[in-house]
Amino acid sequence: MVGVRINHHQLARAMKASDIDLLLILLVVNLIKNLGHRYGSVIDAVSVAAKFAVYLTYLEEGKNLRRTGFLHHVEPRRVKEIVGEFEDLVQRGEPLHLLGSIEPSYLIGFSYIWLEKFPMQGDESRLKLFNLTASERLIVEASIAANLPKCLAIREDQMYSLIEELHGKSQDSLPLEKRTVFSDALAEHAKFRLLESGTVQEIKLNPKLSAYILAKTDYSPRDRQARIHTMIQDLTRYFEGMYAWVDEDPEVMRGIETLGVLPEQKDAAFQELDQLVRDWADKYHSEAATQQIALQFLISRHVDVLKI
């Protein structure tokens, strides 16, 4: 049972979640489970977004606390607090901060700090910090994959120190009120996340002592990070475009085609579409144009909603 991967979207559908609910689930569940954000920080992030909505309405409604409160079902007193928070931000030129980054900031850069604090010089043993006999060391080293980042294996308490330092750094960029104290619980959470993502590996030397090694130089691999970034940007653009489409903006065109494709024709179809789009863009592109447009497209498996 352990390690079974559950398709949250399918389970949610089976539980008869509505369309909008599926969208929320898709976003939130991935933030938490795949990207590794803390449960609480996602809740907080959304709460900031919701407060932002309140602040905007407040501005749009002529700074009327009561009316804003009615429109969103929030107490005027609370509206006032919220407005205060945002005016403060604007005043001090501080950035609007929800999650801040796609992956948890206190885990990003974990490898750098490790490499910085515990570098592995030349051909010294990775297990330098542990008192092992030569034969013990050889046995352990044999069980470690090759091509690992050049830094030393460390003890649990040293890893906690690294995490604490990282947490401290990530807090520096936050306004004073938003900072959260470091706690054992948080440290342990981070350790689990690092292990789970494969960034760190634990090697049990004996029942009481483990060595921790850095297994990857990033919380996520570089190219995957880049792809996730692209995904977020595409999604945001798509979101905005679709909002405009809902309002029947004539500058926006939306379309969808579903079709059955034979496996052996798939690659040809993909390639041809790519070429068609490229040619189309070349044909209509004009350097003289002031208006830039973007054409996004995506081919993916089509799952007939009714069939599920």
Next chain:
Amino acid sequence: MVGVRINHHQLARAMKASDIDLLLILLVVNLIKNLGHRYGSVIDAVSVAAKFAVYLTYLEEGKNLRRTGFLHHVEPRRVKEIVGEFEDLVQRGEPLHLLGSIEPSYLIGFSYIWLEKFPMQGDESRLKLFNLTASERLIVEASIAANLPKCLAIREDQMYSLIEELHGKSQDSLPLEKRTVFSDALAEHAKFRLLESGTVQEIKLNPKLSAYILAKTDYSPRDRQARIHTMIQDLTRYFEGMYAWVDEDPEVMRGIETLGVLPEQKDAAFQELDQLVRDWADKYHSEAATQQIALQFLISRHVDVLKI
């Protein structure tokens, strides 16, 4: 100042929100401001999604409360509560409910209940329920748009009754624990939302008395609703496709082209693309194929991120 429309995305960008934060803002702010969901219900909805993530991890990790807690930074005891909630849902076959519907359920169908409770028979006056002299009535009626739904104008207290009944109905579909009591504050919120969306109009008869008329048969116009629905579905599909793309799924192809287009060529370009895509789909479509694919595309204004 009142009624000024603020582009939340631009303001958020100006406040240096990160990419992922912009995405969250786009979603949450629109749920609250444009679709009219209560502040609290959006928070709750996300909280349910987050709890769903916890539940999924719990299942995937072999029903290990503690480990699940560490992975998401939630106390094991809380994990247990959350798991209990979901097992209950599954057990009783109850649907997973976050927002439930794209627009607030207690406002959808407002016009139906009005038409049902206060229908306007034949050629009787819309203001039947108000004691007005013939001339007063004519003056007021002249100020009302033609072609309104055939139902009577009502008093404020009657509108509150309608809202209460509607709230009651929407609660029926919820499990017992999730129900919220009706309150004056909630009623007033609904009233403001109805007025703001233009579903209901207020006509001041005198300083102490207002008549309320139903100005539209829907909280949102039908075709707009349909578009919003399409948007949510497209977004969800796009989301899923992009997630697969991140994992380098070979069945997924993602692309984007940006170009400058002269206004006079825009329509031709749009039409040609439409045709190209159609032809491409026809060419590769095979009835024999078991695998269905979907090609989504969207043209929208391209805003260079760097320029903002």
Next chain:
DNA sequence: GCGTGGCATTAAGCCCCTCAA
């Protein structure tokens, strides 16, 4: 390791009321 229990703090989402400008 894991489940379970106790104990504590703080914020915030809710409700209602009054009074002065």
Next chain:
DNA sequence: TTGAGGGGCTTAATGCCACGC
């Protein structure tokens, strides 16, 4: 009406410690 108070309830996010298995 709107802003500004006051008062109160309840949930839940977050922390810590400890016991028994």
